[in-house]
Amino acid sequence: MHPDPVARPTLLVAASTFPAEAGDGTPGFVLDLARALSSDHRVVVVAPMTKGAAKHQRIGDVEVRRYSYFPARWQDLADGAIVDNLRAAPARWLQVPFFFGAMALAFRREARRSRPDVALLHWIIPQGAVGKLVLGDLPRVVTTLGGDLYALRHPVLQRVKRAVIASAAAVTCMSTDMALELRKLGARDDQVHIVPMGVDLEPISRAVASETRTPGRLLFVGRLVEKKGATVLLDALDRVEHRPDEVVVVGDGPLRQALEARAADGVDFVGAQDKAALAAHYAKAGIAVYPSVPAANGDRDGLPVALLEAMTAGCAVVASAVPGIVDVVEDGVNGLLVAPGDADALAAAVDRLLADPALAERLGAGARATAAAYTVDAVGDRYRSLIADALAG
Template sequence: MHRDPASRPTLLVAASTFPAEPGDGTPGFVLDLALALADDHRVVVVAPMTKGAATHQRIGDVEVRRYHYFPSRWRDLADGAIVDNLRAKPVRWLQVPFFFASMAIALRREAARSRPDVALLHWIIPQGAVGKLVLGSLPRVVTTLGGDLYALRHPVLQRVKRAVIRSAASITCMSTDMAAELRKLGARDEQVHIVPMGVDTAPITAAVAREQRTPGRVLFVGRLVEKKGATVLLDALERMREQPAEVVVVGDGPLRGALEARAGSAVSFVGARSKDGLAAEYAQAGIALYPSVPAANGDRDGLPVALLEAMSAGCAIVASAVPGIVDVVEDGVNGLLVTPGDAGALAAAVDRLLADPALASRLGAAAQETAAAYTVEAVGDRYRTLIAGALGR
């Protein structure tokens, strides 16, 4: 139920990953959260310009303002994950200073225009750092998904992270391991809150009711970057006793070309999917794989939203036993856990589920029950409490 607009506090949201349009295939968790919070806040989002996006638009009750940071012909730093984009094409570092400067100008301008009462900044770097510089005493809730926390280890960046954390009203993260990392950077216990990104269950529920599940259909959803472990999936396929009926990879990224060349026709690489298209993929899959591994640069998954989405759809889950995932998936109860990077163990787990449909069905049902605690609505309630606390402070 919406509150009277005049009585709503204004929430300024900043993020570097934001869809041009709802459901366009770009991860939509920031938009989903913003829409949930718009029930009782006036929400304004500041995000970088991406392909096909409008400079200014409204999505539901959320106002979105995007800033240009580089000539459009070469502007691609924020198309996907920034850290992975820099690693894939180092020449993109030329865009970084313009990106930071443009973000600072956009946040300062928006703060003057909309006069926010509180800010929600995704992530510690870059939005948290820039927000600390330009938003003055505005109360700030900062969230991290992992890449900024785990991968950016240069001493200067560590100092920046400590400064952002010290000045924040609260910090949210995806897992107990990430909470421990935040404390190492000086976060106080009362600042740290484990609040994974929420799942928009409506399209998934509709797809499950509409689509036919194929027991032998194996699904991988994620950015095609090192930490997601798609290479481990291909290694595992070579070790399976019996090949799945279908193997579908949803997602894009710098490793796609090499992965497709290696897999040949054994795997269908379908690229990014719209929200409804992705929901249909979950509903059709019998098994969903999340073979996450630590990347060479230190980057790791926190708790993949795609994992929670697959659990919401009732897929049988096979995932790496890495921090974040082990907070949600319990081996043999609501999924199967394997050693990160162990292609033989991943193959054995998939073989086990293909040979035992009853086990796959039981694990999928248990996964669906677990995921009920991670809906956008439930997560939105957690953020409302934190935002109210920041306003009180």
């Protein structure tokens, strides 16, 4: 039973990426966290309008309020990752000032309507920056997931990030490398907390119990953008000695058409999947690959939630040895690590697992044990503590 709603503090959550419905295939880590925090907070989410979304709705105990920012026919800046959308279609820059303006109005409106006690703002830019401008003295916990920290390097944007960080009660990030980047921007040691996004355990556990794993089935899950390294995977598949029985690519994005044209026969691009279907893919896969690379614009992964999900399902993972991932994957213990961008090394790692099912099974068990610390409930407890400290401060 929830505490008396009157006694619960009101938490304003803001993000650029948010599902239209629970489990619809849009990355759901913000919703999962919001639902975890709703046990002892009144949670109100403010997010941009996306295709198929309702302007106002309730998902479980979470209130969701969306704002429009451009004529509906062209409004697509926030359908997926904003930085990648701008790279794919520079004309979308026309939407940016309207996006910021609409967000500021939505924050002001929601602050008056729900009178929040504290805010949790996902991404330093844009939500953290807009929140600093319009939310006054409201205590704020700011979360960076990588792209805003690594890719937005213009001196003006660096100054904006410094100002957002300086005014935050706490800043969370995905990895030790990101924590170092935050400190370079002036964050104090007591401000910075490494708290990756959590995994929704229930659908994965259900799928693992009902699906049969195929050792020769290889899975890639990620947005089809440069930093996820799908091109490296396709290069590696041309070099393996033992072709996997099946190769499934889950995800969508601006590179999908080019990747499908480049892929050999037998690579199945299935697009974005809802939560249940994605869990089934994890449960059926013997090997999951995460060949992350630094993008040309400096963007790179923090710690992919999809990697943690695959580990939770007990997949044998092969991943790039990049900051964030190396915080979780220990080579030969709970996965295999390869140099980023090295298709030969990736092919060799896949061959090794295909040739040694016992090794794959051992690594999968190690992955599952590691991932137990990254459930939504565990991560929610850490955010709950940070939010309480922000309120007390």
